[in-house]
Amino acid sequence: MSTFKDIHSSYTRLKGHHNSQLGSESFETELMLLARFCHGYLQDKNRVPLISKVVGKEYFSFIKDLKTSRPVRVDLFSEDSREIDTFFKALKLDQFHSVYRATIERAVYTIAISFCAIIDLEKNGDQKTPGTFFEYFIGHCYSKKLKVTPRTRIEALNLDKKTTLPTDFIFDLGIEKPKFHLPIKTSTRERVIQVWAHQRVLDGVYGVGRFWGTLVCLSETKKDNKKSEVVEICLPLQWQLYQMFIAQMKRVYYLDLPEPYMKLNEVFPRIQVKSFADFFFEVDDLTNFD
Amino acid sequence: MSTFKDIHSSYTRLKGHHNSQLGSESFETELMLLARFCHGYLQDKNRVPLISKVVGKEYFSFIKDLKTSRPVRVDLFSEDSREIDTFFKALKLDQFHSVYRATIERAVYTIAISFCAIIDLEKNGDQKTPGTFFEYFIGHCYSKKLKVTPRTRIEALNLDKKTTLPTDFIFDLGIEKPKFHLPIKTSTRERVIQVWAHQRVLDGVYGVGRFWGTLVCLSETKKDNKKSEVVEICLPLQWQLYQMFIAQMKRVYYLDLPEPYMKLNEVFPRIQVKSFADFFFEVDDLTNFD
Numbered sequence: 001m002s003t004f005k006d007i008h009s010s011y012t013r014l015k016g017h018h019n020s021q022l023g024s025e026s027f028e029t030e031l032m033l034l035a036r037f038c039h040g041y042l043q044d045k046n047r048v049p050l051i052s053k054v055v056g057k058e059y060f061s062f063i064k065d066l067k068t069s070r071p072v073r074v075d076l077f078s079e080d081s082r083e084i085d086t087f088f089k090a091l092k093l094d095q096f097h098s099v100y101r102a103t104i105e106r107a108v109y110t111i112a113i114s115f116c117a118i119i120d121l122e123k124n125g126d127q128k129t130p131g132t133f134f135e136y137f138i139g140h141c142y143s144k145k146l147k148v149t150p151r152t153r154i155e156a157l158n159l160d161k162k163t164t165l166p167t168d169f170i171f172d173l174g175i176e177k178p179k180f181h182l183p184i185k186t187s188t189r190e191r192v193i194q195v196w197a198h199q200r201v202l203d204g205v206y207g208v209g210r211f212w213g214t215l216v217c218l219s220e221t222k223k224d225n226k227k228s229e230v231v232e233i234c235l236p237l238q239w240q241l242y243q244m245f246i247a248q249m250k251r252v253y254y255l256d257l258p259e260p261y262m263k264l265n266e267v268f269p270r271i272q273v274k275s276f277a278d279f280f281f282e283v284d285d286l287t288n289f290d
Numbered sequence: 291m292s293t294f295k296d297i298h299s300s301y302t303r304l305k306g307h308h309n310s311q312l313g314s315e316s317f318e319t320e321l322m323l324l325a326r327f328c329h330g331y332l333q334d335k336n337r338v339p340l341i342s343k344v345v346g347k348e349y350f351s352f353i354k355d356l357k358t359s360r361p362v363r364v365d366l367f368s369e370d371s372r373e374i375d376t377f378f379k380a381l382k383l384d385q386f387h388s389v390y391r392a393t394i395e396r397a398v399y400t401i402a403i404s405f406c407a408i409i410d411l412e413k414n415g416d417q418k419t420p421g422t423f424f425e426y427f428i429g430h431c432y433s434k435k436l437k438v439t440p441r442t443r444i445e446a447l448n449l450d451k452k453t454t455l456p457t458d459f460i461f462d463l464g465i466e467k468p469k470f471h472l473p474i475k476t477s478t479r480e481r482v483i484q485v486w487a488h489q490r491v492l493d494g495v496y497g498v499g500r501f502w503g504t505l506v507c508l509s510e511t512k513k514d515n516k517k518s519e520v521v522e523i524c525l526p527l528q529w530q531l532y533q534m535f536i537a538q539m540k541r542v543y544y545l546d547l548p549e550p551y552m553k554l555n556e557v558f559p560r561i562q563v564k565s566f567a568d569f570f571f572e573v574d575d576l577t578n579f580d
Contacts, residue, residue, distance in 0.1 A: 156531055163527045163530075163531070165528075165531060166528075191484075193484050193487045193488070194481075194483050194484060194487070196487065197483045197484070197486065197487035197490070197532075197536055198483070200487070200490065200535060200536050201531055201532065201535045201536060203535075204534065204535030204536070205531070205535060237453045238455075238456075240453075241446055241453070241455060241491055241495070242487075242491065244494065245490060245491045245493075245494030245495060246487055246490050246491060246494070246536075
């Protein structure tokens with residue numbers, strides 16, 4: 001068992017790290033500790049089943065006093081904390097090919113959703129803290145796999161003056177290599193157009209193809225508190241218009257992948273939407289050969 | 291004097307109108323009634339001066355019990371309700387050239403800010419109602435001046451299938467005429483990139499130049515409640531990147547125009563940022579000759 005105080009202290013230490021320390025050993029040690037605290041905290045928390053309107057997926061909420069958490073997917077929530085340890089070991093040694101993809105999928109989902117669910121139970125309407133944690137977590141995974149630290153501003157050349165462009169995480173793999181543009185969102189809805197628009201600016205400033213846009217999202221679930229129902233809000237036709245007319249995203253990774261977006265892998269314009277677990281297995285090949 | 295009940299009933303009747311009734315006489319009658327109720331309601335409300343960090347502009351807040359309204363600009367708030375009547379008369383008869391531009395500027399600002407300020411005083415954290423009212427008000431002005439009613443969805447042709455694109459207000463002036471794309475925001479901040487991105491989709495689907503993007507904003511003020519300070523949040527360098535690399539907006543109109551954006555009229559890439567009062571005087575020439 002662990003307490004919210006443990007979690008709060010650990011998260012404060014995690015936040016003490018600068019972006020340039022993503023991927024470092026000290027960041028990873030704290031992240032692992034925080035993930036264990038979160039798993040320990042949720043051990044004895046009650047759960048309420050939710051009515052799922054999402055075909056093929058079941059969800060529950062954690063409950064504490066009168067508060068319920070965001071929806072948690074039953075089959076992706078890892079009851080066994082050793083799966084989390086397995087993930088961190090694979091990440092540390094960069095040895096993913098000896099681990100089951102399903103284990104990675106459950107581990108990353110559990111790490112992300114646990115922290116978010118705990119903030120739902122302990123705070124009132126705090127959306128910022130889960131979002132920031134999720135950025136840290138995903139940013140660290142990228143930094144570790146790509147072996148570079150991210151930046152969040154880049155120069156935008158203009159004929160008459162210099163200006164810098166605030167960006168999501170940018171991972172620069174060096175000369176003649178792609179650079180990754182990494183927007184990270186716990187959910188997207190109608191705000192997703194920003195992601196394509198930022199990619200468009202990067203394409204315009206640096207040339208199409210220099211930056212690979214890979215969006216990472218936690219899920220698209222929405223809970224109706226009165227009815228205890230979960231729905232998934234997806235806009236695949238909008239995404240297709242953005243992919244055709246604004247910019248081309250290289251990948252969209254989800255920790256809880258919505259079925260309506262999976263179909264975008266197979267139609268025109270193709271958008272490769274995958275489970276975030278796939279990132280760990282494909283990214284090396286992607287940067288070398290794609 | 292009028293009560294919040296008067297305002298609430300009038301707003302409910304206003305909302306009873308469909309988008310296709312924007313510009314109609316019945317909509318205008320209700321809008322005028324609502325504007326008068328708002329002005330009456332605010333007559334006896336106390337005001338607190340705010341510390342303005344915005345050069346050349348002074349602001350106050352209305353106050354009721356423990357609640358204070360958003361910042362209201364001293365020189366643009368019309369103490370004399372006859373200025374509002376003058377505006378509605380000019381709008382009804384489409385006779386703006388016999389009215390002072392300054393009167394129109396104060397009248398439209400007063401109509402918009404009054405309703406928003408009253409919602410601040412009467413509701414808790416309701417951002418949606420002021421936003422919806424502001425859309426109705428600006429949408430009506432466009433509909434009246436352009437003599438067409440707006441749509442909020444358009445067809446997006448795709449080779450294999452048909453799909454519709456949800457849009458902000460679209461005013462279609464007919465064959466061989468420009469169509470107006472009208473996003474309306476009480477303030478923009480970092481969300482403004484959506485406006486350029488939507489314009490880009492329209493340019494892509496229909497060809498550049500078919501849709502004229504004209505953004506209308508109320509203001510960019512932000513109030514720090516603890517310090518009773520007003521600041522203005524402007525990102526002119528970001529706007530320039532969007533104008534160069536995403537799409538080209540034809541106009542940006544403000545009811546409380548921020549100085550940092552006025553400079554965009556004179557540099558490359560040019561963005562024409564004007565007072566919303568100018569819309570009434572220039573739109574006829576714009577659609578005929580620009």
